[in-house]
Amino acid sequence: MSSRSNAFALLATLALAWSLLMPATATAAGPVADGFGLVDPTTGIWYLRDAGGDTTSFFYGNPGDRPFMGDWDCDGIDTPGLYRQSDGYVYLRNSNTQGIADIQFYFGNPGDVPLAGDFDGDGCDTVSLYRPSNQTVYVIDRLGSGDAGLGAADRSFVFGDPGEVPFVGDFDGNGVDDVAFQEPATGRVSVRLTQTTGPAEMTFWYGNPGDTLFAGDFDGDGADAAIAFRSWERTFYPQTGPDVTYGSLWMLPIAGRFGPLPGGDAAPSGGRTALEVGDTGPAVAALQHMLTEAGFFRGSIDAAYGPRVRDAVMAFHKVIGTTRSGSWEASDWKALTNLTLPSLPARSGEPNRIEVDLTRQVLYLFQGGEVTAIMPVSSGNGELFDTPSGLGRAVTPRGDYTFQRYIDGWRISYLGGLYRPWYFVGGYAIHGSTSVPAYPASHGCIRIPLWEADWLAGQAYVGMPVHIWG
Numbered sequence: 001m002s003s004r005s006n007a008f009a010l011l012a013t014l015a016l017a018w019s020l021l022m023p024a025t026a027t028a029a030g031p032v033a034d035g036f037g038l039v040d041p042t043t044g045i046w047y048l049r050d051a052g053g054d055t056t057s058f059f060y061g062n063p064g065d066r067p068f069m070g071d072w073d074c075d076g077i078d079t080p081g082l083y084r085q086s087d088g089y090v091y092l093r094n095s096n097t098q099g100i101a102d103i104q105f106y107f108g109n110p111g112d113v114p115l116a117g118d119f120d121g122d123g124c125d126t127v128s129l130y131r132p133s134n135q136t137v138y139v140i141d142r143l144g145s146g147d148a149g150l151g152a153a154d155r156s157f158v159f160g161d162p163g164e165v166p167f168v169g170d171f172d173g174n175g176v177d178d179v180a181f182q183e184p185a186t187g188r189v190s191v192r193l194t195q196t197t198g199p200a201e202m203t204f205w206y207g208n209p210g211d212t213l214f215a216g217d218f219d220g221d222g223a224d225a226a227i228a229f230r231s232w233e234r235t236f237y238p239q240t241g242p243d244v245t246y247g248s249l250w251m252l253p254i255a256g257r258f259g260p261l262p263g264g265d266a267a268p269s270g271g272r273t274a275l276e277v278g279d280t281g282p283a284v285a286a287l288q289h290m291l292t293e294a295g296f297f298r299g300s301i302d303a304a305y306g307p308r309v310r311d312a313v314m315a316f317h318k319v320i321g322t323t324r325s326g327s328w329e330a331s332d333w334k335a336l337t338n339l340t341l342p343s344l345p346a347r348s349g350e351p352n353r354i355e356v357d358l359t360r361q362v363l364y365l366f367q368g369g370e371v372t373a374i375m376p377v378s379s380g381n382g383e384l385f386d387t388p389s390g391l392g393r394a395v396t397p398r399g400d401y402t403f404q405r406y407i408d409g410w411r412i413s414y415l416g417g418l419y420r421p422w423y424f425v426g427g428y429a430i431h432g433s434t435s436v437p438a439y440p441a442s443h444g445c446i447r448i449p450l451w452e453a454d455w456l457a458g459q460a461y462v463g464m465p466v467h468i469w470g
């Protein structure tokens with residue numbers, strides 16, 4: 001009896017010692033939480049961050065491909081996938097290591113958005129699609145192979161609104177992935193829990209405008225929750241779990257159950273990138289956010305570098321006195337982060353006013369004593385031009401004025417169209433124009449972009465002081 005008892009105690013001691021020797025890895029029984037990481041679309045380098053904060057990085061794919069992770073061989077470990085939106089090619093890999101695709105095939109049309117997930121609950125992920133042009137999700141429960149086309153989807157349903165961004169997660173924890181849509185401007189997330197056309201069955205708000213939302217099971221309870229990557233803060237905000245600062249401004253986030261990783265690689269550097277009209281993605285959202293904070297941008301943070309971003313960048317370049325390209329240079333990130341405005345005249349009796357610096361070609365709106373908006377302007381070019389009463393010179397009058405008159409629409413004069421003009425002296429106005437180049441180009445008026453004229457209409461008023469100098 002006693003010997004048996006001693007033997008049991010010895011076994012128990014050995015078992016305890018063995019368990020202490022064993023590393024606590026994902027192979028242990030119990031919940032396994034997802035990890036997250038980033039893919040640098042400019043280099044094709046993947047950075048997987050494990051639960052301990054260690055990084056494993058490898059090269060996979062071509063710059064520009066859309067990255068995601070999934071369990072393609074049903075072994076419980078998620079590995080990389082890429083979707084090339086230009087031709088619908090899918091490139092899947094079955095290990096978290098550098099190498100070429102193990103599986104490749106094509107599915108969908110140019111512009112389709114990949115939705116990697118397990119939509120039939122069989123434990124295997126496949127690559128379904130969202131087609132923004134008709135707001136339709138095309139679900140397929142198998143993978144292709146051998147460079148061949150995959151054929152028709154198994155089922156489809158209409159969900160999501162134009163401008164919304166889809167992502168995938170098992171939000172109700174039933175083992176079948178669900179499609180969610182993020183409304184970027186508000187952070188509203190709409191989830192459809194069944195794969196049929198119908199309204200959202202789950203709605204919540206998460207993140208800030210410009211965040212990239214995706215999903216994962218970061219607490220290991222079997223249900224996925226949202227996680228926001230806020231690129232301008234280089235921080236991941238999971239719904240469940242602590243915030244993690246990791247990464248860089250323009251990389252694309254991914255999540256998955258990575259399995260054991262070697263670790264020991266360098267984390268993403270957080271370096272900088274140049275941007276131009278037509279670019280999209282987290283770096284553009286970061287730029288829009290930073291330009292908004294600095295008073296240069298008043299558009300929606302939609303992660304797209306369009307004309308409004310170009311104009312905001314133009315105003316920024318004018319303020320800092322660099323080349324007025326309208327394109328974002330890699331060195332501009334630091335300049336914007338460290339921006340100090342040029343010294344502006346102090347006018348303590350005029351908390352609300354406009355200052356126009358003709359040298360820099362920018363307009364500053366003061367409200368409550370603070371600069372709240374900075375816009376690019378184009379003023380008089382100094383040349384002679386014909387008027388109904390003889391030659392005139394295209395000079396913008398310098399001086400101290402107040403707005404005398406406002407027209408809430410287009411005013412067509414012999415010199416062209418003035419949109420929403422605010423007249424400050426004679427026929428001279430600050431007005432919207434379809435052409436606001438980087439240099440003085442007007443006949444004497446002060447041109448601002450049309451959308452800035454729309455915005456200014458809600459801020460300026462007749463009697464507001466205007467000071468023109470430089």
Ligand SMILES: [Ca+2]
Binds near residue numbers: 070073076077
């Ligand atoms: Ca796998």
Ligand SMILES: [Ca+2]
Binds near residue numbers: 121122123124141
């Ligand atoms: Ca499946």
Ligand SMILES: [Ca+2]
Binds near residue numbers: 172
């Ligand atoms: Ca589900």
Ligand SMILES: [Ca+2]
Binds near residue numbers: 219220221223224240
């Ligand atoms: Ca969870």
